[in-house]
Amino acid sequence: MVEHFDAIVVGAGPAGTAAALVMARAGLDVLQIERGETPGSKNVQGAILYADALERLVPDFREEAPLERHVVEQRVWLLDERSHTGAHYRSADFDEDRPNRYTILRAPFDRWFAAEARAAGAVLLTETTVTELVKDAAGKVVGVRTDREGENLFADVVILAEGVNGLVGQRAGLRKELDPRHVALAVKETVFLTDEVVQERFNLKGEHDGVVIEAMGDVSAGMVGTGFLYTNRESISIGVGCLISDFQATGTAPYALLDRFKSHPSVAPLLKGGEVKEYVAHLIPEGGYHAIPELVGEGWLVVGDAGQFVNPAHREGSNLAMTTGALAAETVIALHRQGTPCTKAALGSYLRALEQSFVMKDMKKYRGLAAMLHGNKHFLTTYPAALSRAMQTFLRVDGVDKRTKQRLMVQDFKAARGGWWHLMTDAVKLARAWR
Numbered sequence: 001m002v003e004h005f006d007a008i009v010v011g012a013g014p015a016g017t018a019a020a021l022v023m024a025r026a027g028l029d030v031l032q033i034e035r036g037e038t039p040g041s042k043n044v045q046g047a048i049l050y051a052d053a054l055e056r057l058v059p060d061f062r063e064e065a066p067l068e069r070h071v072v073e074q075r076v077w078l079l080d081e082r083s084h085t086g087a088h089y090r091s092a093d094f095d096e097d098r099p100n101r102y103t104i105l106r107a108p109f110d111r112w113f114a115a116e117a118r119a120a121g122a123v124l125l126t127e128t129t130v131t132e133l134v135k136d137a138a139g140k141v142v143g144v145r146t147d148r149e150g151e152n153l154f155a156d157v158v159i160l161a162e163g164v165n166g167l168v169g170q171r172a173g174l175r176k177e178l179d180p181r182h183v184a185l186a187v188k189e190t191v192f193l194t195d196e197v198v199q200e201r202f203n204l205k206g207e208h209d210g211v212v213i214e215a216m217g218d219v220s221a222g223m224v225g226t227g228f229l230y231t232n233r234e235s236i237s238i239g240v241g242c243l244i245s246d247f248q249a250t251g252t253a254p255y256a257l258l259d260r261f262k263s264h265p266s267v268a269p270l271l272k273g274g275e276v277k278e279y280v281a282h283l284i285p286e287g288g289y290h291a292i293p294e295l296v297g298e299g300w301l302v303v304g305d306a307g308q309f310v311n312p313a314h315r316e317g318s319n320l321a322m323t324t325g326a327l328a329a330e331t332v333i334a335l336h337r338q339g340t341p342c343t344k345a346a347l348g349s350y351l352r353a354l355e356q357s358f359v360m361k362d363m364k365k366y367r368g369l370a371a372m373l374h375g376n377k378h379f380l381t382t383y384p385a386a387l388s389r390a391m392q393t394f395l396r397v398d399g400v401d402k403r404t405k406q407r408l409m410v411q412d413f414k415a416a417r418g419g420w421w422h423l424m425t426d427a428v429k430l431a432r433a434w435r
């Protein structure tokens with residue numbers, strides 16, 4: 001017998017599971033297909049989970065989801081080789097009963113989230129890779145083929161939530177190959193420490209509070225990229241990610257970059273005595289708004305990382321994945337209820353919903369950022385180093401009067417960037433990319 005579903009979802013990351021959950025709750029017959037042994041077994045994230053997107057889908061998630069710590073303090077560090085200049089924000093407001101951000105480990109989290117979709121009625125097929133889309137004579141997508149033997153699986157619509165690689169969409173000619181300037185390669189380690197050590201090192205008052213650090217500057221060794229260090233219950237997640245085009249151009253080995261970050265004088269004491277138990281690598285789509293591929297077609301939609309929905313400036317991805325997954329699901333539900341076929345025109349309402357959401361507004365806001373950083377590496381090299389020298393001059397008490405120190409700091413910035421003109425044009429470029 002030919003199996004037919006209302007919808008097939010390819011992938012059980014946050015985007016696919018959000019889509020499957022919303023559709024299953026609305027009573028649709030949903031098949032979700034995941035190549036991993038379990039959802040999350042192939043997935044990598046820092047990882048900060050943003051409560052808002054998940055709370056809209058599972059209001060009481062705090063009671064059941066496998067969460068590590070809630071974030072009470074955010075640090076942003078600009079590194080040079082031996083120092084960091086930092087901004088910290090800690091607030092007791094983040095310690096309320098409905099915290100806004102959590103650290104998570106993706107393997108248990110994805111497993112739990114997918115179980116929510118299953119409980120709502122979605123059928124999950126694991127250890128199964130979708131190899132290609134099945135099209136009818138008119139070119140409309142009507143199902144998928146997998147690496148399991150047997151017949152094709154059919155559905156009114158296929159939601160591609162296959163993550164950044166997007167091979168199924170690529171093979172079907174729905175999207176182009178990834179451009180190395182639009183994708184970062186991130187490497188991450190999990191360093192195990194006891195709960196007490198994590199609390200002590202990060203000045204935390206309990207096992208549930210956490211700190212996250214985002215690092216820029218020397219961490220990326222002149223390439224476009226960032227580093228991160230997040231506290232989990234009994235471990236620290238530490239990683240770096242840079243554009244693939246920069247890794248290719250410089251010949252830098254990603255693991256060497258991570259080792260360098262781990263041995264930075266500001267970082268090493270935080271990891272001291274820890275045991276590395278996990279080393280993983282994964283891609284992050286960072287091309288921004290201009291890299292978004294076609295998102296709907298005859299019988300198909302794209303959600304999450306497969307649609308390049310990541311906001312690198314704020315390190316948001318999982319929330320965009322959940323939100324786009326839910327919006328795609330709502331589109332499919334509405335068409336299903338009207339009895340309208342999932343044509344490209346009908347699925348266009350997903351695009352309109354995206355335009356109205358924070359997702360597309362944020363993607364548009366930072367549309368120039370990736371190209372600006374790629375074209376001007378001074379923001380990641382010259383400025384963090386100059387800022388560090390300025391802080392040294394400012395803070396050292398050495399008999400030099402303060403007005404002279406001020407003049408030296410300004411002269412150093414000017415010399416580092418080759419004059420006022422460059423300083424001013426950089427400021428304008430930064431303001432434009434951020435507006």
Ligand SMILES: Cc1cc2nc3c(=O)[nH]c(=O)nc-3n(C[C@H](O)[C@H](O)[C@H](O)COP(=O)(O)OP(=O)(O)OC[C@H]3O[C@@H](n4cnc5c(N)ncnc54)[C@H](O)[C@@H]3O)c2cc1C
Binds near residue numbers: 010035
């Ligand atoms: C190092 C790192 C740090 C990050 N940090 C953060 C962070 O702190 N906060 C944040 O919000 N975001 C972060 N992100 C981004 C975030 O992880 C992604 O935006 C998010 O996971 C996207 O979800 P997704 O469901 O679209 O894709 P994915 O999570 O990649 O899930 C795709 C799923 O599809 C499956 N799949 C792929 N192809 C097939 C196929 N052919 N057949 C069947 N199954 C298939 C995969 O196995 C996978 O389970 C980070 C990413 C990385 C790499």
